[in-house]
Amino acid sequence: MKHFGAKKGDAPLRSVPFTFGVLRGDDIDVYNFTALLGKVDAGGLITALRAAESDDGGKAASAYYRTISRVIDNRDGIPYGWKPEPLEKAPDDDRPDVFRVPYGAHKGELMPMERAPEYLKSEVHSSRRRWLYLMEEDEDAIVDFEDLNKIFEWIIAEASGKASAVSS
Numbered sequence: 001m002k003h004f005g006a007k008k009g010d011a012p013l014r015s016v017p018f019t020f021g022v023l024r025g026d027d028i029d030v031y032n033f034t035a036l037l038g039k040v041d042a043g044g045l046i047t048a049l050r051a052a053e054s055d056d057g058g059k060a061a062s063a064y065y066r067t068i069s070r071v072i073d074n075r076d077g078i079p080y081g082w083k084p085e086p087l088e089k090a091p092d093d094d095r096p097d098v099f100r101v102p103y104g105a106h107k108g109e110l111m112p113m114e115r116a117p118e119y120l121k122s123e124v125h126s127s128r129r130r131w132l133y134l135m136e137e138d139e140d141a142i143v144d145f146e147d148l149n150k151i152f153e154w155i156i157a158e159a160s161g162k163a164s165a166v167s168s
Contacts, residue, residue, distance in 0.1 A: 006039075012038075013036035013037060013038040013039060014036070014037045014038050014158075015034055015035075015036055015073065015076075016034065016035050016036075016037050016158070017032060017033070017034050017035075018032075018033055018034075018035055018151075018154075019031065019032055019033070020033060020134075020147070020151070021147075022134065022138075022141040022142060022143050023141070023142040023144075024140050024141055024142070025140070029141070031130065031134065033072055033073075033127040033130065033131055034072070034073040034076050034127045035071050035072055035073065035127075035155065035158075036071060036072075036073050037071065037155065037158040037159065038158070038159060039159060040067065040071070040155060040156060040159040041066065041067050041070045041071070043066070044063050044064075044066040044067030044070065045063075045067060045156070047059065047062070047063035047066070048060055048063035048064060048067065048152065051063055057145065060149075061145055061148060064148040064149060064151070064152040065135060065148060067152060067155065068131070068148065068151050068152060068155065069128065069131060069132060069135075071155050072127045072128040072131045073126060073127040073128060074126045074127070074128040074129070075126060076126050076127050077103055077122075077124045077125045077126035077127065077129065077130075078102050078103045078104075078119060078122055078124055078125045078126060078129060079102060079103070079126050079128070079129060080125075080126060080128045080129040080132055081129075082102050082129075083120075084099040084113065084116035084119060084120070085099060086098065086099060086113055087099065087100065087110070096112050096113065096114075097112070097113040098110040098111060098112055098113060099111055099113055099116055101119070102119070103124060103126075104124055
C-alpha cells in the first residue's frame with residue numbers, strides 16, 4: 001500500500017535552542033526557546049508564500065507566527081494548553097480532587113487540586129507555551145515583524161538544508 005506523510009523510522013526532529021529578543025519600553029528582554037527543526041508545517045508555508053505574492057504583510061505575519069509556533073517545542077516543559085483537571089472518581093469517593101502532574105521530577109504523580117496554581121505559575125513551561133504567551137498575552141512586549149521573518153527563514157533553511165532564496 002502506498003503511504004504518504006510521516007511514518008515510523010523517519011529521522012527525528014533536531015532540538016535546537018535559540019534566543020529571541022523583544023523590546024519592552026527602553027529595555028530589551030531576551031528569551032530562550034527550543035525549536036524542533038527538520039520539518040515545516042505545509043499549511044503555514046503555503047499561506048506565507050501566498051501572502052508574500054500578494055504583498056499582504058498581515059497575512060504573512062500570521063503565517064509566520066503559525067509556522068513558528070508549530071516548530072517550537074511543546075515537550076520541554078508544561079505543555080501549551082495543559083490545564084489541571086481533576087481526575088474522575090467514583091461518586092462515593094470523598095477524597096480531595098487530584099490532578100496528574102504533566103512535567104518534571106513529579107511527572108505522572110497525583111497532586112491535590114489546591115497545588116494546581118503552582119503549576120500554572122511555574123517557570124517550567126514548555127517553549128511553545130512561553131512563546132504563545134509572549135506573542136498573544138504579553139501586552140508590554142514589542143515584537144518586530146522582521147524578527148518573525150528571520151525566524152521563519154531560519155526554520156525553512158533548516159528544514160530544506162539550504163538558505164531561503166529571499167534570505168535577509
